[in-house]
Amino acid sequence: MSNILITPEALAALIAEGAPVRVLDVRWRLDRPDGRPDYLAGHIPGAVYVSLDDELAAHGEPADGRHPLPDAATLQAAVRRWGIDDGDTVVVYDDLKSLSAARAWWVLTDAGLADVRILDGALRAWTAAGLPLDEGDVVPVAGSATLSAGRLAQVSIDEAAELAASGALLDVRVPERYRGDVEPIDPRAGHIPGSINAPTTGNVDEDGRFLGPEALRARFTAAGVDAASPVAVSCGSGVTASHAFVALRLAGFAPTLYPGSWSQWANHPDRPVATGPNPG
Template sequence: MPNILITPEELAALIAHSAPDENPVRVLDVRWRLDRPDGRPDHRAGHIPGAVYVDLDHELAEHGVPSDGRHPLPSASALQEAARRWGVGNGDTVVVYDDLKSLSAARAWWVLKDAGIADVRILDGSLQAWTSAGFALETGDVTAVPGNVVLGRGHLAALSIDEAADLASDGVLIDVRAAERYRGDVEPVDPRAGHIPGAVNRPTSENVDDDGRFLDPAVLREAFAEVGARTGAPVGVYCGSGVTASHAYVALTLAGFSPQLYAGSWSQWSNHPDRPVATGPRPDDGRHEGREQTPV
């Protein structure tokens, strides 16, 4: 299994034995929610000792025109500047966590791995696992000594909007949103309701247990196989804006697949009126060609 997850006990040991001149561990607090995107108040109220707060909306994404989606990937230069502010240096081990079953921490994992950081871990079970294990929190802001990390782009597999369309037709593209959004019953955020024609649905919330820990790789593998994933065959993931799709990317990787991320996701697709949409519980139900956008 890839070296992606870390337990609270393992993280505590890394922190205890971390020396500044020996590839130290850098802990990043990536708390974010769609309805409460600024996690700073929660960070100040209590975080893992030494953890630096990361602003997902502004440091792990860029914002431009709606047709780019709600959370386009950051440029290498912007990410490098942010990572240096967090204190990340070349060769550091980076551990990311949140308080939302790793849904936002996985975005940080994907972005940093794609940028070339070799050792990035997700605290399995999120902040709850840390406190449940009996480890203490600290309060207030954390300002790191600037790091010297050099970052790039393109170390992980990603899909453009055209490549996502092709994969939905010729391979397996998984929509990891809640079933009601996939079907098009509701759409609380984006211009059009439904899914990419040909995409199958498996909500990424099903990839963790009640405590927010990722399911056993064998269990994940069987579940993804049920929606068509096969060893050696292309499989892609998308969500609303590319955040929780990163979580599914992690789950697929743990299960032994080699996934691809469509970071633009539904927020980009639905902002292109020429792109067809499908509604209903099956991949091509209710398919219709592009139409004018509905204002929201």
């Protein structure tokens, strides 16, 4: 197991032995962004609910995208509210193939927390292992973690445009949004010219667990990723791009994240748009 992922059994063992571990429930999806009702109905024992929209993202102008990265002070206050101290192991999970948990992993790892893990297989893997759930809310004792952002690589809108021409910019949305057939939320349909479609849902198996490093590497290589050239990831608003970032790291690549992603690009009318199945 990598130092990014953790199995349900390994997490259960950490909890049972009283290790300094904080579990975060990051349930979120585009059609149901508030995961708290599901959290209250059943969560991993001791898990604290985290709102992706309110605590793992900022709220700016449309030209900033739908989920800009949170500022350092706001994030540090949230991390302490979740009960996290320096040196804690932090495990993040959701109920949808780790798509939103990966956003928490990216934000917290970038902020300097030293040991952040994703529960591989998400909540489904925990319950499939016969492990228990608790109901209701968890209000932890405030923590004292100190954050310092900037540990992971990211690109701006201008750098993303350049990288689409000089390296590989992966657009990890579903094919119909990449092609521009549909666009349910952003003001324009299509993709960044030069970007390559590589849906991140293909990075996990039917049980929601990440594919092995060799399988992931083969998948990205087939998509056009070259270890000798830079690679960045984008999606609708920077959430599922974090999932692809994790997959690329597991495969041995050194990716960068375009946090603004399509929601930022589409809100800049001066930026060109490509449609159809090809990069353009």
